[in-house]
Amino acid sequence: MRGRVNAGLVVGGLLVGLVVLAAVVSFFWTPHDPTLVDAARKLQRPGGGYLLGADKFGRDTFSQLMVGARTTLYVGIVAVGIAAVIGTPLGVVAGMTPRGWLSELIMRVNDLVFAFPALLLAVMLGAVYGAGTLTAMIAIGVATVPAFARVARAATLQVMVTDYILAARAAGRRRTAIAVRHVLPNIGSVLIVQASVSFAIAILAEAALSFLGFGTRPPTPSWGRMLQESQELLFATPRLALWPGLAIALAVLGFNLLGDGLRDFLDPKLRRIRAES
């Protein structure tokens, strides 16, 4: 491999691994049914099989956190997937024809989409189609497209001036073949780093949307909605806000550190590309 394992990679990988583990295990096992309403256990204190206590409906906080990890990853994967699948080809095309009208058009549309943040898109989608996990994922994904397109374009511009591209062109390779065989593999590591960073932003966006009631609908557990439900009880039971808050912060920190760590690990030169884009 090209790099050295660094602290960011290890800590970020561990935190992300923890979120993934919680999500995977939650498919097979949670301490209690996370959506089970139990009046007898209303606001139960931690202990007695309820590791972190229960909320105002008597639902187990720990189980909700586990299933909430699933929601977080699901939204992140789909949103980043949308952004990567749309943004990468646009960025590559814009980077391969930097002076063409198509490139100009792509970057202008990109700037325009950039003016519609995920939250506004989600609110608009929610107003028209009714809010839910799907509208949140689409909104976050579309709003992330410009970031991918910019990074892909910047990386493609750097690849296009290399000798192997010159050789491929001299050999009469078609543009699509150059894009698929030479450009994509060489900008892959930049895109992986971008995916990790975008994932962190997607988690923040999903939490904010669920907090506002424009994300995952009840009864599906979601960290953002757990926070929103905890707010009115902040005076009586602050721990209800503590755990989902901590989960969001650690997950975001994990993906950010992983992104930074991957950047250093895969190629130290990448720092420059990102700074310029």
Added chain:
Amino acid sequence: MTLYLIKRLAVLVASTAVAGVVVFAFMALLPGDPAEVALGVNATPEAVAALRKQFGTDRAPVAQFLDWFGGLLHGDFGTSYVTSSPIGPQITDRLGVTAVLVLGGMVVALAIAVPLGTFAAVHHRNPLGAAISAVSQVGIAIPAFLAGILLVFVFAVQAQALPSGGYVPIAENPGEWLRSLLLPWLSLGLVQGAVLTRYVRSAVLDVMREDYLRTARAKGRGSTGALWRHGLRNASIPVVTVLGLQLATLLIGAVVVERVFVIPGLGDLLLNGVAGRDLLLVQGVVMVLVAAVLLINFVVDVAYHLLDPRLR
């Protein structure tokens, strides 16, 4: 510079117009007729047709768009189909509150980031500088609304020093106005300050490696004096760009923070509009927010050119 300004201004006008088309088209996709919704299921077709005529929704979409967008240019956002009150004054009332919220958040962020970032850069080899970098990394992972909840817990629940929410207009009681905005400003500013600290740090680090700074030191200025006199202006170029992006982030963050602290700003208006299915209101607020983001980007680009003579 003038040519650049004209070109950039043209792009701003064009993007705002296209954004208007997008927002309008989006809302026009909506299933259901505002006139039918307003009158309920028992309305006669004649009454619906009359109301449709009154709303102007019986006309071609292009005519409706031109009417709406033309109105925006002189502050007329139309009349709500739901509350029958004009939307423009509501938006201007709320815009002031949100603007104060965002600018205060920006001031907090700058007050944190410039000294801390510069310090972390100057002392990047000792533990305190590294600690600042680590803390800023954690700060980035905390969304503004979570910071808000934590601040409410510390300052309103535990210390009982500040209100947990609500808003007092400045004309009513300046002291209470300040108290009601302190926590919202901090929630927005702390998080953005953490993000900005990293950029200030790397910008100052870059500048410190430049030859002109060594020259200034060689000519007898102390290292602090050299950085102050020659470094900060150059370090400010990348920071201003990030600042612009952050201003847009703060504007959207304010929507959520207004919900946490029950502040009657644009975000509150937007979410109430969605809840009350007041679509013309939603359309108007979204347009104002998008136009604000475009305007911020424009100002950043122009500022960038003013700060860096090499780009002229």
